[in-house]
Amino acid sequence: MLAKREWFDPEKQATAKPIEFKARDGMTLHGFLTTPNGSNGRNLPLVVMPHGGPIDVQDYWGFDSDAQLLSAAGYAVLQLNYRGSSGYGKSYVSAGAKEWGGRMQDDLTDATRWAIAEGVADKGRICLYGASYGGYASLMGVAKEPDLYKCAAGYVGVYDLPKMIADDTRDSRRSGNWLREWVGDPAKLGDVSPNRLADRIKVPVFLAAGGKDRVAPIEHSHMMESALRKAGVPVETLYYDTEAHGFYTEEHKQEFYTRLLAFLSRSLGGSLAATGSAGDAKAAK
Template sequence: YQPGYPAVHYFYPEHPTVKLMQSLDAAFPNQVVRITSYARDGAMATVFVGSDRNPGEMYLFEDGKLRFLAAAYPDADPARLGVQEAFTLEARDGTKLYGYLTLPPGRPDQNLPLVVYPHGGPHGSYDRWGYSHDVQFMASNGYAVLQVDFRGSGGYGDAFQKAGYGEWGRAMQDDVTDATQWAIREGVADPDRICIAGGSYGGYAALQGVVREPDLYQCAIGIVGVYSLPMMQKRGDYRMNPGSSNAYFDDVHGQDQAGLEARSPAYNVDKIKADLLIIHGADDKRVPLAQAKFLRKQLDAIGKDYEWMVRDEGHGFTQYENRVDMYRTMLAFLDRNIGAQRPASAGGP
């Protein structure tokens, strides 16, 4: 993995396959090109081509020529999609962080409504340059989208990943905050129109963000998120192997119950000022619905308003109707809280 934009390094530059790849790269500049399969005799190959604004196309390479086969989403219009730009910044302690900023098409790149979108995982996962349904959904509807690989992410070496152990809700969250502040300093983000959203760990980071920084974000969207670390310690499909899961939990979180509660959004709802949208799957085995229900119970106890959406899904919405419903709900929520003026050509990704 290379931070920023994809790059390929060849160990055997004279190999015939390398020569083919170099010719394909030249044919599709600024895109990711992969050979996905070969004929046994090497006479034909199928080729994938994609980018931040290209969800994916397949080609057949035969007799030195490329023939288009199919597009993943034929109706996707690059002119209606956002350009994903790589950036770097220094966190408050000097740690170098990498990320991506996707800008809405047809808009000046200043003073924009911003959605901060931390990835799930989190350990071993990372954001990468390329097409994302979620990101382009928001960008095509007028929102800048910021993704940052906070410490604990994969792709940057073992030390960087382990630097996140014990830092859920602390240094990992500070990295997200620092990236948000960077977008404000750069003039890209309107400081009064920022929402934080994410799924799984990203849902945790969204809610923990509005706990830790109540005046930075106007709203938060938690999707299949972890909201109680003590509950995570006891429930979820990663507990199916108690020996390894206990070791993982000890490494990443420790066993101090007071500390776990202090870093759990559900135990700190009194600090939240932002508007909330909570989305969860009723059949989620990784992060059971009990997580969202406990958060709801805590919010109800202090009279804090929120929006609630649960569907018969697992760890993420996969059914078409439910995904459309989720996107519509998210867009209405974002519009009410940090409202983007939609470009004339806006629509879905």
């Protein structure tokens, strides 16, 4: 609740503004850009933060604690409602079908290049960070566009799509038909699974996951970590056996955000974390 987050000073909060631009195929895309309070909004280190889901989910205009935390650390934050997201009509949602690693991923690339072209982002200081599908998209982004990003952070992500489909079908979380219609043919999804593309990744990676996660089992992160280490990619991890699809213990959340800010700072130069009175991490000035 906002009432419990007294360390967020309303006078110092960043403002998110809606953005709109054309993707490479002409589709109009929508999202939000948050820039640090008091900055001129130009030539900033940028964190591209894809939302989870991915289908029929969206980022909304309003208070977002991660965007505020990152903005307070000096980063512009780009949240794209890539094709497949809700809020823009049925055709917008349908355009995301079977586009894991495809046009949904290209939308994030196009958004990144839009931010560079607009003069918002310093092209040499851009990272990806996301949770769940956002974790997948972050790792897929640095595999597909190895020269565009300086690092990637994946939080409770899925990284092997054939495994995801097999697990979901076996556990009856989603039907096999739904998965094939919206994710794709399992026989072809290895080509867009980040853990199988680790040799294409050339930048540092941070992985965080929970041992009780049934949505994105921790095995995905273990497999991703192993593949990265085999490929010689710098990787650091934060695993908690007692957490599930997201960290809820206050000490674990504090450690995660402290580690995340430190990780991003090494590639982008933003602020590190200080400890708030409520036990959460906040960006230090």
